[in-house]
Amino acid sequence: MDPVLVAEDVHKRYGDTAALDGVSLSVEAGEVFALVGPNGAGKTTLVRCLTGTTTPDSGTVQLLGARPAETNEQRVGLLPQDFSPPDRLTAQELVAYYAGLYDDARDADAVLSDVGLDPETDTWYGDLSGGERRRACVAAALVNDPDVLFLDEPTTAVDPAGRRALWRVFERLAADGTTIFLTTHDMAEAERLADRVALLTGGAVAATGTPRELVDAHGGPTRLVVVPATPLEPGASVDVPGFDPSVTSEGVVFAGVSPTDIGDVVAALDDAALDFEALSWREPTLEDAYLELAGDEEGVEASRAVAGADDSGDARTEGQR
Amino acid sequence: MTRLARIRAEATATYRTFLRRRTAVFFTFFFPVLLIVIFAGLVNTASGTGGLFTEPTGYYVPAYLAVVVLFTPLSRIGSTVARYRDGNRFEKLSTTPLTRGEWLAAHTLVNVALIAAACFVLLVALTLTGASFTLSPWLAVLVPAASVVFCGIGAVIGSFADGQDGAIAASNGIALPLLFLSETFIQPELFPAWFRPVVDLSPLVYFSRGVRAATYAGGDAVTNTAVVVVLAVVAFAVGTAVIPWSE
Numbered sequence: 001m002d003p004v005l006v007a008e009d010v011h012k013r014y015g016d017t018a019a020l021d022g023v024s025l026s027v028e029a030g031e032v033f034a035l036v037g038p039n040g041a042g043k044t045t046l047v048r049c050l051t052g053t054t055t056p057d058s059g060t061v062q063l064l065g066a067r068p069a070e071t072n073e074q075r076v077g078l079l080p081q082d083f084s085p086p087d088r089l090t091a092q093e094l095v096a097y098y099a100g101l102y103d104d105a106r107d108a109d110a111v112l113s114d115v116g117l118d119p120e121t122d123t124w125y126g127d128l129s130g131g132e133r134r135r136a137c138v139a140a141a142l143v144n145d146p147d148v149l150f151l152d153e154p155t156t157a158v159d160p161a162g163r164r165a166l167w168r169v170f171e172r173l174a175a176d177g178t179t180i181f182l183t184t185h186d187m188a189e190a191e192r193l194a195d196r197v198a199l200l201t202g203g204a205v206a207a208t209g210t211p212r213e214l215v216d217a218h219g220g221p222t223r224l225v226v227v228p229a230t231p232l233e234p235g236a237s238v239d240v241p242g243f244d245p246s247v248t249s250e251g252v253v254f255a256g257v258s259p260t261d262i263g264d265v266v267a268a269l270d271d272a273a274l275d276f277e278a279l280s281w282r283e284p285t286l287e288d289a290y291l292e293l294a295g296d297e298e299g300v301e302a303s304r305a306v307a308g309a310d311d312s313g314d315a316r317t318e319g320q321r
Numbered sequence: 322m323t324r325l326a327r328i329r330a331e332a333t334a335t336y337r338t339f340l341r342r343r344t345a346v347f348f349t350f351f352f353p354v355l356l357i358v359i360f361a362g363l364v365n366t367a368s369g370t371g372g373l374f375t376e377p378t379g380y381y382v383p384a385y386l387a388v389v390v391l392f393t394p395l396s397r398i399g400s401t402v403a404r405y406r407d408g409n410r411f412e413k414l415s416t417t418p419l420t421r422g423e424w425l426a427a428h429t430l431v432n433v434a435l436i437a438a439a440c441f442v443l444l445v446a447l448t449l450t451g452a453s454f455t456l457s458p459w460l461a462v463l464v465p466a467a468s469v470v471f472c473g474i475g476a477v478i479g480s481f482a483d484g485q486d487g488a489i490a491a492s493n494g495i496a497l498p499l500l501f502l503s504e505t506f507i508q509p510e511l512f513p514a515w516f517r518p519v520v521d522l523s524p525l526v527y528f529s530r531g532v533r534a535a536t537y538a539g540g541d542a543v544t545n546t547a548v549v550v551v552l553a554v555v556a557f558a559v560g561t562a563v564i565p566w567s568e
Binding site for chain 2: 048054076077083087089100103
C-alpha cells in the first residue's frame with residue numbers, strides 16, 4: 001500500500017533559523033502518526049509543509065499521491081494550531097459555515113453529535129468552554145469527512161475530561177480508517193493514540209517508531225523506589241544482598257526490577273534490616289524516551305524524581321549517549 | 322458546490338458575525354450620521370460667510386458618501402485580514418476549496434451591503450436635516466465600485482500590517498488624509514497650486530468628482546465612474562494577490 005503522506009529531505013528556513021533540516025517520514029493509510037518535540041522544534045512548520053500552507057525550501061512532500069497544493073481539498077481536514085474561528089457563531093453555524101465550503105460535506109448536526117456537542121445549543125463559540133471550543137474546531141475539521149486529518153496540538157489547554165473525550169473521538173476516527181497526523185506535547189496522548197511516533201528536535205527527526213519501540217529503546221529501565229523509614233543521604237551506599245541500588249533524594253532506587261522481583265527486593269531489604277515506609281514501581285514511559293531523546297537532562301531528572309529515582313537514570317542516559 | 326455557494330457560505334458567516342458585534346454595528350452606521358450632524362447641523366454651510374467649512378453643498382454629499390465608502394471597508398477588511406491571519410483562519414481556509422479571490426469577494430459583498438445600508442441611513446439623515454441633494458443612477462455604480470476599491474486596499478493594508486491594531490491604525494492614517502484631500506469637504510482651490518495635481522493621485526477623488534457630477538453641478542460622470550471601476554478591478558486583483566492565504 002502506498003503511503004498517503006511522504007516527506008523526503010524537507011528543509012525550511014526562516015531567516016537564519018532552520019525550522020526543518022532534512023525531515024523525512026512517511027505515513028500509511030489508516031495510521032495514527034504522532035509528531036512530538038519541544039517548542040520550536042518545527043512541528044507546525046512540518047504540518048504546514050504537509051498541508052501545502054507553506055512551501056519547503058527543498059525536498060519533496062506528497063499528500064495522497066500529489067503535491068499538497070494539488071491535492072483534492074475534499075479529502076483533507078486540518079485543525080491548525082491556535083486556531084481561532086469566528087467567535088460570534090454558534091457551534092452549529094460554525095460547522096455549517098465550513099461545510100458550505102466543500103462540494104460534499106456531512107450534516108453539521110451529525111458531526112457535532114459525533115464530537116459530543118449539542119447541535120441545538122445557541123451559545124456562541126466565544127462563550128463555550130475550552131474543551132467545547134476544541135470539539136467544535138475538531139468538528140469543523142471533520143465536516144468534509146476527510147481521508148487524512150491533520151491535528152496540530154488539538155488538546156492544548158483542554159481539561160483532562162475534555163481531553164479524554166477528544167481522544168475517544170480520534171480513536172473512533174482511526175477505527176473508521178481515517179489517517180491522522182497529530183502533533184502534541186502530551187506524551188500520554190501520543191502513547192494512547194498513535195500507531196507510530198516521531199520525535200522532532202532542532203528541525204530533524206531524532207527517532208521514529210511505535211510508542212513501545214521508543215520506550216524500549218530510549219525510556220530506560222523500570223524503577224522500584226523504596227522510601228526508607230530513616231532518611232538516607234543521596235549518594236550513600238546501601239547493602240542489599242543480590243541487588244545494586246542507588247540512593248537518591250527520593251529514596252533507594254532499584255533499576256531494572258520487574259514486578260515479579262519486588263517480593264525478592266522486600267525480602268532482601270528485610271535481610272538488610274532496612275525498614276521502609278513505602279515503595280513504588282513504574283515502567284518507563286514515552287515521556288522518559290522523549291526527555292532522553294530531546295536531550296533535556298534536567299527534565300529527565302525531574303521526570304525520574306517523580307517516580308523516586310534520578311541517579312540511576314543519569315547513569316543510563318550517559319551510557320546510551 | 323459552486324463558486325457562488327462558497328462565497329455565500331463565507332459571506333453568511335461574515336455578516337452574522339458582524340451583526341452580532343453591537344459596537345461595530347452602532348459605529349458603522351453612527352459615524353456617517355455623526356458627520357452629517359456636524360457638517361449639516363452644526364457648521365454653517367452657507368456660502369459666503371467665510372471659513373473652511375463654507376463650501377457649496379456639492380462638496381458635502383460626496384463627502385458624506387466618501388466617508389462611508391472609505392472608512393468602512395478600509396478598516397473592516399484591514400482588521401479582518403489581520404484577524405484571520407492571527408487566528409490561523411487562512412491556514413484552515415487554504416485547505417478548503419475556497420480561494421482567496423472568493424474570500425475577498427465574499428467580504429466585499431458584505432461590505433457593499435453594509436455601505437448600501439449606511440448610505441440609506443445617510444440619505445434619511447440628509448433629508449431630516451433639510452439638505453438638498455439629487456439622487457442619480459450613477460450612484461448605483463459609483464458607491465459599490467468605490468467600496469470595492471477600498472476593500473482591495475483594505476486587504477493590502479491588513480496583509481502587511483503586523484496585527485489588528487496596526488491594520489486599524491494604518492487604515493485610519495490613510496483614510497483621513499484621503500478624505501480631506503479628495504475634493505470632498507474642501508474645495509481644491511483652497512490648496513496651493515503646486516499641490517493640486519497631487520490630489521489626482523487619490524482614488525477617492527474620482528469617486529467624489531463622479532458623485533458631484535452626477536448629483537450637483539453636472540459634469541463628466543462617465544469618465545470618473547469608469548476610472549473608479551478600473552481602480553476597483555485593480556484594487557481587487559492586488560488585494561486578492563496579497564492576502565496571506567499561505568506563508
